[in-house]
Amino acid sequence: MTDPLAIFPLGLTFEAFTDIDFWTSVGIFAGIYTIFALGLQLNVGFTGIQNFGQAGFMAIGAYSMAILTAEEGMNFWLSLPISILITIAFGLIVGLPSLRLRADYFAIATIAFAEAIRLIALNARDLTNGAQGIFGFDDSWDSISESIEDFIIDLGWTDVPGLFPLFLVTWGIAVLMMFSLTRVQGTPWGRVLRAVREDEDAARALGKNAFSYKLQSLAIAASIGAVAGWLLAIQLAFVVPDEFQPIVTFIGYVVLVLGGLANYWGVAVGAIILWTVLEGLRFLELPISETKIAALRFIIVGLVLIGLMAFRPQGVFGKREEMVLGD
């Protein structure tokens, strides 16, 4: 399942496109990709490290939570912080040797890491149940979700989509993260990150331990990836290796480019544009087969990106000066 969109049930009728359930689901994916790409923004946009392994951190977060809960019988809520710690540990293990590499080699190292994680998930069947995946980790979430649903029904909205509580929680987390990251970015700590992005040697010559900052940036991005991983797992109600293909990271980069580098709010805009265009194009009624329409949607997204590069290369929220002066 290389196409992350294929998770939507096939054969939707036209009525489904105006269906609020459908758009709630799209909104959740936009939110998950917002969170996912916030980690990339911290690394790429603010620290200048090309992390191409974000899907791997997402996988570790999702699998840790699912394994601890469904297989080890751990409390769901306890599994969340522990899965974050596990993901951070992996971030450090990846970062310690590879952040000393030149930027392009680091990108290759991270992509290899993410693929290694996916292949381990596929083959270490005792731990991960292989391609069958893991189910049954989300009972605690379901009861919370029902309480939120009841609360909304009490407020007077009687036909709440079943996924609406997840939509609320996903975007609640996304907004909270954007707000916190923007705040932290405005501190002296954030200033050092930008200096490392601009010129690592200059930062070192001014007494900044550039390596330590890059490692911190990677560890935080990894933990953000883990949160995106939980939400994806809850949305799908299962965790399988195919959800963590490298294309997930690449779509994260598309979100980043659309929204603009070095702006956290832009990430949400990029994710919403991407998912609205991708899913909205299901409305297309053309005398061609469904698989061709599916392919056409990606072609159109590609054209949107080309148009953006031609007319607004800094993305929707990016600053043109920062892009031009960046080198």
Add this chain to the structure above:
Amino acid sequence: MTEAPIFEAEGIEKSFGGIRAVNGATMDVKRGSITALIGPNGAGKTTFFNLITGFYRPDRGRARFDGREVQGRPPYVIARFGMVRTFQITKALAAMPVIDNMMLAAPDQPGESLRNVLFRPLAWRKREQEVHEQAIELLDVFNLTRLADHYAGTLSGGQRKLLELARALMAQPRFLLLDEPMAGINPTLGRRLLDHMQRLRAEDGVTFLFIEHDMEVVMNHSDRVIVMAEGRVIAEGEPQAVRSDRAVIDAYLGGAGHGGIE
């Protein structure tokens, strides 16, 4: 005269492939001096800077700053000791405003630690205020105040050079190593820069070691000159004495052959 030198290097060596770029460089820098490091192109001056500031690791030799060994230490540690350098090719942080370039360099900012940022969110603000004032003062000295909010990448070459020096001063160095600070600056600004060096030496006791090719600047503004050629120190002393040193004249005429020492 009896005071210990602020900086001593002994037998520093570094080879790249088969080429020995620095071949046993030994020198002392007197505390509170403005010392010029000169020599023909390829003499190993910049490489020597990189070796003593942690950017390269010497193959052999020792370097001490104010009693502490510095060879083999990472650059950021050496900078925190108070031994701060600038670069021959300026490293302005282009996509950051001038004022952020300056404030970045200030030492002892607790807000640079993530722990403080998360758990003591107000602790760094007072320091930030001080740092901002200092930055504006220094920008004033170099006529850069009106550019404070511009991206550093929009500055001219000469302005970047000044920014880099001002930024290095923000780090509150006790020993400042400047790699061709005058190159590309107009003479008026160059004079300001030299005056400011004199003032810093007089008021704060800052020691300077600067690489320079302009002999007029070297002769008139330094109190000691160290001459490097082919990776070693071939002469040192007062400007006038070095000027007439036979080995120095030979090195310049025989080495690069581009006009020699003025």
